[in-house]
Amino acid sequence: MDKLLVHGGATLRGTINISGSKNASLPILAAAILTGEDCIIGRVPDVSDTNYMIQILSALGANVERSSGTVRISCTDISAEAPYELVRRMRASICVMGPLLARKGRAVVSLPGGCVIGDRPVDLHLRGLQALGAKVEFEGGNIILTAKDGLRGAEIDLRGTHGPTVLGTDNVMMAATLADGITVIESAAAEPEVLDLANFLNAMGAKIEGAGTSRIVIEGVKSLHAVQHTVIPDRIEAGTFMAAAALAGEGVTLRRVCREHLKAITTALVKAGHRVDFNEAGDTCTIFRGADPRGCDLVTAPYPGFPTDMQAQMTAVLATTPGTSVIKDTIFAQRFMHCAELKRMGADITVDNGTAVVRGVEQLSAAPVMASDLRASAALVLAALTAKGTTAINRLYHIDRGYEHIDEKLYMLGADLQRVRE
Ligand code: EPZ
Numbered sequence: 001m002d003k004l005l006v007h008g009g010a011t012l013r014g015t016i017n018i019s020g021s022k023n024a025s026l027p028i029l030a031a032a033i034l035t036g037e038d039c040i041i042g043r044v045p046d047v048s049d050t051n052y053m054i055q056i057l058s059a060l061g062a063n064v065e066r067s068s069g070t071v072r073i074s075c076t077d078i079s080a081e082a083p084y085e086l087v088r089r090m091r092a093s094i095c096v097m098g099p100l101l102a103r104k105g106r107a108v109v110s111l112p113g114g115c116v117i118g119d120r121p122v123d124l125h126l127r128g129l130q131a132l133g134a135k136v137e138f139e140g141g142n143i144i145l146t147a148k149d150g151l152r153g154a155e156i157d158l159r160g161t162h163g164p165t166v167l168g169t170d171n172v173m174m175a176a177t178l179a180d181g182i183t184v185i186e187s188a189a190a191e192p193e194v195l196d197l198a199n200f201l202n203a204m205g206a207k208i209e210g211a212g213t214s215r216i217v218i219e220g221v222k223s224l225h226a227v228q229h230t231v232i233p234d235r236i237e238a239g240t241f242m243a244a245a246a247l248a249g250e251g252v253t254l255r256r257v258c259r260e261h262l263k264a265i266t267t268a269l270v271k272a273g274h275r276v277d278f279n280e281a282g283d284t285c286t287i288f289r290g291a292d293p294r295g296c297d298l299v300t301a302p303y304p305g306f307p308t309d310m311q312a313q314m315t316a317v318l319a320t321t322p323g324t325s326v327i328k329d330t331i332f333a334q335r336f337m338h339c340a341e342l343k344r345m346g347a348d349i350t351v352d353n354g355t356a357v358v359r360g361v362e363q364l365s366a367a368p369v370m371a372s373d374l375r376a377s378a379a380l381v382l383a384a385l386t387a388k389g390t391t392a393i394n395r396l397y398h399i400d401r402g403y404e405h406i407d408e409k410l411y412m413l414g415a416d417l418q419r420v421r422e
Helices: 022-034 048-060 084-089 091-104 123-131 166-176 192-203 235-248 259-271 308-318 337-344 374-385 406-412
Strands: 003-007 012-017 038-042 063-067 070-074 106-110 135-139 142-146 155-157 182-186 207-209 216-219 227-230 249-255 275-278 284-288 324-328 348-352 355-359 390-394 416-420
Touching (some): 012 406, 022 038, 022 048, 022 070, 022 166, 022 192, 048 063, 084 106, 091 123, 091 166, 123 135, 123 166, 166 192, 192 207, 235 284, 235 308, 235 374, 259 284, 259 308, 308 337, 308 355, 308 374, 337 374, 374 390, 374 406
Parallel strands (some): 012 249, 038 227, 155 182
Antiparallel strands (some): 003 390, 003 416, 182 216, 249 284, 324 355
16 A cells, blocks of 8 residues: 655645546546447546546446546446445445436446445435335345336435435436436535536436526436536645645645635635635636634535535644634534544644534644545645654555545645655
8 A cells, every 4th residue: 555755844836737526527427327329528537436437337338448538438238237346445436326227227236335434325315316216125235226117307305414415416417317307406416516417418418407506407308419528627626735835835826727616715715814816717726825824713515615525624724723723514524534643743633523623733743644535635645744754644545536646746846755655
């Protein structure tokens, strides 16, 4: 297992390109199941999560070619049974469920395991697909969905106790594209990645309106056709580098971003005393560490609120920001694994009931730390950038799941680090 050695103290400056969005790519790759014709998808990041999804599609019988960031998929003949061992390894594989059900009238998909950020139920996904006419059964750790008479449109409210579900909205929206009649999804997730998926589906001939809001209307069609699409920039990768620049940067420029998607992250960094300048087009931003950073309170919320996927990274920034900060994660109340590791580096954090109280300290100190999940690992890399000494971050595979060459990009900005292959 690779590890990353980060020697703290380097100043970051310079320019990097942000990659295409992992969380837009995964459901869009799955949506290719809905047609037998060619789907060409650009700027798919080369990370292990997208590689898993490509393996799953290939195991289902799809013909998949990948050349640098472009993936060509043709699902001429496709099986309804997703490979148990592959699906088990990545929760997001659940988003093949809706497309398989719509294309084949049947879907067999492993129940996703839980993960360190919390129990990851799929009750809302199943509620939505049942409303479209699917029969739901469970056997041997698999979910078995059948709709032998096809799917028919329905009015569905997808609100859960923790707000909307992103992949649940995706699954129902994809299934509804081939249902008979009109489907209305109330309390839909409004994340940019849901809108990107809807744009992809409409380019395939679907009839979807309202994506990007909490009410999506889908008029079912008989079939979908070939499509060419480029995924949106990865707003969480961009936010992660913005946080790195706020910690250790003297003018870090990120190209290929989308200002609209970064509003809540920008607001949080400015609240903490840093500066973020966008160009006129809003596709490039430069971040300057503030001269007088100050603690601030953050509450995660569904888009356009502050993203839960940036909570760990901002905790790392606030760990050495003067003052007290209170960070509440309303979406994943257990998503604080990074705090224990940050405390090993000298951070002053108390976590209780979905809230972390962070008292800024002068500087963290290097320690061997353990990555636990994708965003927690990113938080540890950020903390190591300004820590005293050399921090060893183990289990780097967590980071490689969702960040395309993060060590190379940080190195290009002047970070003093190296990946050690073990
Ligand atoms: C997506 O996961 C993202 N993953 C996650 O990013 C992100 O943290 C999450 O949305 C929230 O924004 C991808 O897009 C691949 P949810 P998803 O369904 O769709 C509860 C990362 O780091 N819920 O929106 O699986 C759930 O427990 C990953 O890139 C139910 O109760 O998350 C949570 O509390 C991590 N029942 C809340 O809803 C359900 O059926 C939001 O979950 C489904 C979800």
